[in-house]
Amino acid sequence: MNAPIRPIFLALMLCLSPTLTRAEEILVFAASSLATALDEIEQKFEAASDTEVSMVYAGSSTLARQIEQGAPADIFISANTDWMDRIAQAGLIAPDARFDLLGNQLVLVAHGEGLDQSGQIITPEINLTDLLDGGYLAMALVDAVPAGIYGHAALTHLDLWDTVADRVAQFDNVRSALAQVAAGATPLGVVYRSDAMISTQVHIIGTFPADSHDPIRYPVAALGAEMKPAAAAFLAYLRGRDAAMIFTANGFETLAEAEK
Structure with missing residues (x-):
C-alpha cells in the first residue's frame, strides 16, 4: 500500500528542504602569495552567499599552464600581467571579465x-x-x-x-x-x-x-566562454570594501574601484 507513496514523499522533501538544495560552486586558481588574504575572503563570501568556493594556490606560471591544458577553473588571479596575457591570447577569458585587483612591493x-x-x-x-x-x-x-x-x-x-x-x-x-x-x-x-x-x-x-622592476600587479579574470553568475558575484566581492580591508591588512595595495 505504501510503496507508490514513497517516491512522491521523497520528491516533496527534496523540494521543501533547503538543506538538500545544492549550492553553486566555483573553482579559483590564485597565486600563492594571496593565500592568507583569500582564505579569509573566501570564508566571508561563503557566509554571505549560496556559493561554495574552492581555492587552488600555486605559482602563477603553474596555474596558467594548467588552465591552458583544460583545468576547470572559473577564476584566475595571477601575480603578474604576463601570465594573464597568455591566457587571454589563448581565448580562455570571458568577455569583459578582467581587471587589475592588487599591487604589492x-x-x-x-x-x-x-x-x-x-x-x-x-x-x-x-x-x-x-x-x-x-x-x-x-x-x-x-x-x-x-x-x-x-x-x-x-x-x-x-x-x-x-x-x-x-x-x-x-x-x-x-x-x-x-x-x-x-x-x-x-x-x-x-x-x-x-x-x-x-x-x-x-x-x-x-x-x-x-x-x-616592472610594477607588481595582480590581474584577475573569469574564465570560459561565458562568466558564471557565481563567478561574477565573487569578482564583485573582491572589489568590495570588505575584501579591500582584508587585502590592505595583509600588505597589498588595492587597485580595483570598490563596488558599492
Whole structure:
C-alpha cells in the first residue's frame, strides 16, 4: 500500500528542504602569495552567499599552464600581467571579465625576529655576500614565477645579481621561498611585502626600489566562454570594501574601484 507513496514523499522533501538544495560552486586558481588574504575572503563570501568556493594556490606560471591544458577553473588571479596575457591570447577569458585587483612591493627578508625596515630602500651598496654569510638567497623561480622574475630584475637593475647568482636557491612559488627563510634553511629571501607580514620568523631588511622592476600587479579574470553568475558575484566581492580591508591588512595595495 505504501510503496507508490514513497517516491512522491521523497520528491516533496527534496523540494521543501533547503538543506538538500545544492549550492553553486566555483573553482579559483590564485597565486600563492594571496593565500592568507583569500582564505579569509573566501570564508566571508561563503557566509554571505549560496556559493561554495574552492581555492587552488600555486605559482602563477603553474596555474596558467594548467588552465591552458583544460583545468576547470572559473577564476584566475595571477601575480603578474604576463601570465594573464597568455591566457587571454589563448581565448580562455570571458568577455569583459578582467581587471587589475592588487599591487604589492618586493622586499628582502632575513631569518628571525628583528626590526622591520621596510621603509629602507635597498641600494647597490648593500653587501649581500656578507649578509648571506655562506648561505643561500631564497627566491621563486627567476625564469617563470612572477616573484622570482621581479626579484631577478631588481637585483640586476641594482648590479647585485652577479654577486649572488651562484648563491640563489630557487623554489616553485614565493611562499616556499618564504618558508625556507622562516625555517632558517636560508638566511635571506626575496619575497613580497605581503608574504613577509604573515611570518613571525622573518623580518624585512629593506624594500627594492619601485623602478628596479616592472610594477607588481595582480590581474584577475573569469574564465570560459561565458562568466558564471557565481563567478561574477565573487569578482564583485573582491572589489568590495570588505575584501579591500582584508587585502590592505595583509600588505597589498588595492587597485580595483570598490563596488558599492
